[in-house]
Each structure stands twice: as C-alpha cells, then as structure tokens.
Amino acid sequence: FGYLENSYVCVINLKTMKIKFSILFFLLLPFLAVNAQKPIILGEDSIQIGKSVLPCLSVTIPEADFDVVLKDWIKQLESGTKSKVVNENGEMSIFGARIKKIDPGNINVYSKLAKLDSELQLFASFELKKDEYIESAKGSPAFISAQEFIKEFAKNKYIDVAKSQADAEEKKLKDLQKELSSLEKDKSKMHKSIQSGSSTISSENENITLQTNELNTVNASIMEQNRLLLTMEEGPAKDELAKQIKELEKRKKAAERNIKKAEKKIGKADTNIDRATGDIPRNERMQEKVKEQIAAQEAVYQEYAEKLKRIRAY
Secondary structure (H helix, E strand, C coil), rough: CCCCCCCCCCCEEECCCCCCCCCCCECCCCCCCCCCCCCEEEEEEEHHHHHHCEEEEEEEEEECCCHHHHHHHHHHHHHHCCCCCCEEEEEEEEEEECCCCCCEEEEEEEEEEEEECEEEEEEEEEEEEEEEEEECCCCCCCHHHHHHHHHHHHHHHHHHHHHHHHHHHHHHHHHHHHHHHHHHHHHHHHHHHHHHHHHHHHHHHHHHHHHHHHHHHHHHHHHHHHHHHHHHCCHHHHHHHHHHHHHHHHHHHHHHHHHHHHHHHHHHHHHHHHHHHHHHHHHHHHHHHHHHHHHHHHHHHHHHHHHHHHHHHH
C-alpha cells in the first residue's frame, strides 16, 4: 500500500496465536489529541465456528457502534444474493454469498464481531469451495482481494464514525454562528430603535410647539368671545357667537389631547432609547464571548475535519 503523508502502513499477520509479521496494512499515527484517528489493523487469524477452527482475516474498526456495524456487515454479506446470514450466539454464516471483489462465484463466509475497549474487531473466514479457505500461506490470489474487501468495509465504517463526529462539531459551529448573527441583528435593531426614537422625539416636540401655539390662540379667542358674549342681548347674533365659542372649546380640547399624545410618544421613545442604550454594551459583550466560542469551535471542528480527511486517505 506504500507510504501516506504523516503516516506509515503496516500489516500484522496472526495465525493460531503465533504472531508472524508479513505485509503490512494500516495507518499508525502519533496520537496527540484525544479525538485523533486510530489505526485500522488488518491481520490473519483464526475463529471457532461451532466445533471447527477456521482460518480467517481480522480487522479493527475504531470507535464504531457494535449494533450499527453488525447490521451493516450482515447487509454487506447479503447484498447481491438471496441467501441470508444466520447468526447463532454471535457466530455468523452465509452460504452462497456473492462478493465479486473476492471471487466471481458463490462463496461461504463465516464471521464474528467482537467488542474491545475502544474499537470493534471483525473476523471473517472465506470458503471458496468445501474446506478451501482463503489463506496467505496457500498463495491464493483471492487473499489480497479478501484483504481489500474487509479493509474497505472497516474503513467505511470508521469514515461513518468520523463524519458523524465532524458533522456534530460543524452543527455546534453553525449554531454559534447563528447566535452571533442573531446578536448582530439585535444590535442593528437597537441602533434603529435609538434613531427612530430620536426622530420621534424631534417630530413630537415640533408637534407640541404647534399644538401649544394653537392652544394659546384658541384660549385667547375664547376669552375674547366670552367677554363679547356678556355684552350682547339675547337674539340670533348671541346664539351664533355661543356656537363659535363651543367650536373654539372643541379646538382647545383637541389641542390638549394632541399635546398629551405627543408627550406620551416622547416618553415611550425616551424609554426605548434608554433601554437600547443600555442593551447595546451588553449585546457587544455577548458578541465578543460568542466570537471567542466560534474561534474555539472552529478549531475543534477543523480537528475532526482533518481526522476525517486522514481516515479517507488510509
């Protein structure tokens, strides 16, 4: 398989508890981070199925979930055939499997999946014909193909794990970015609230000036008309003047209502300005905090993204 950047490849060949090193297989890296990728180790071993001990290949699958891998392994073996995997006490067998990468014909596969501390180990024995199993010692051309098949399965399962981890960290990053965007929008609304409030205060102050002038004019007219009314004799002219005075009273009340409304709007605008003015510094502090969290999360996500990239390069 050759060398990979910042890594090297090795294969461990195990048979009947006797370790003998041969070709190598998979990636060993310096693990400096807790979430660093772990090696996938491919080896030759043996498994007991019923009363028989069969030669097999083994491969480690780091960090993977047992039930997920078991389901996917069975699905892989059953792909392309009507045969079904029989699972008895963790000993799996399928007769007539179609694995073109290993052999164009039907083969039998016996396998087990075991839980280790932080990884799984898959054992698989491939029977091409009755009692003819794939082994490196027999020089079978199917041996390399079987290695590649089981290696690819393990690699894909580890990729699934790493992608799930990277996706989870990316979601955390996006959530933080959304939070920052929301804070930025809130700050923009606060500034707009201050601008709107200032505009309202200016406009309503002008309105109060106009209404106050109207009120002063109307009050003066009412006083003058009342004095005139007192000097008039009863008759149509006096009645007409009384109507005019009522109209002036209506104008007076309208001016007074308008002044109160304007003062209320000014008070509300002042409250909004005070609130926004106090909230902006808090918002800015929150933005700084979230920006720090984003920077930290970006680094975490990048670690997981690089981990996924390295595993894909196995």
